[in-house]
């Protein structure tokens with residue numbers, strides 16, 4: 663709810679969709695329950711490595727960072743890549759160098775590790791547990807944006823990069839079609855290029871909800887992994903679908919709102 667309010671406040675004030683997505687995702691990264699920012703899953707070495715992306719549907723440019731270890735809110739760094747870099751994706755050391763150049767402070771990598779995640783890692787008891795966060799937004803100027811942030815999968819190999827920060831897989835936004843953010847098993851999402859596939863279906867005339875359901879059906883048919891997505895088309899119509907056991911999401915439009923599986 664806090665994330666929804668934070669994003670909505672930007673849109674209500676006439677602000678840009680990219681800012682609404684960034685601000686909503688900062689709130690989610692700061693919430694330790696999710697696998698993004700603080701509270702992310704630990705990799706095989708017991709470290710947090712974060713991936714994030716922000717995409718602007720007006721220009722089709724995205725800004726993404728992968729395998730960063732010292733950035734508390736990687737979505738802020740993704741925004742800087744989007745707006746201050748000629749590139750679309752920076753990895754590891756280079757991404758962190760860019761953060762320094764842009765004046766974004768480093769955190770201590772240990773600050774990203776919560777007691778819960780440390781215990782799961784030490785006991786090797788963690789079940790597959792997704793918690794990637796994302797946001798999609800349409801602003802008053804008709805611009806769509808989307809963003810996604812994740813700590814990736816539990817016990818991932820160091821340097822493993824999943825779908826989340828890859829344009830077209832974990833995220834896509836095109837003013838002529840829709841904005842999409844995905845969650846779930848990265849390697850499976852990458853196989854079907856989930857976000858772009860959904861966006862293409864909308865561009866071809868499928869309604870938002872039907873497009874969301876169609877890509878999850880495709881993912882189930884062609885891969886062994888599970889996933890979900892949130893989708894917003896250029897008319898502000900919402901689509902959501904998931905094959906995971908649950909997916910918490912919320913939406914607000916000028917005339918309607920909904921909360922699903924958000925918990926207490």
Ligand code: GLY
Nearest residue numbers: 814824846847848
């Ligand atoms: N969907 C998040 C990941 O697989 O990294």
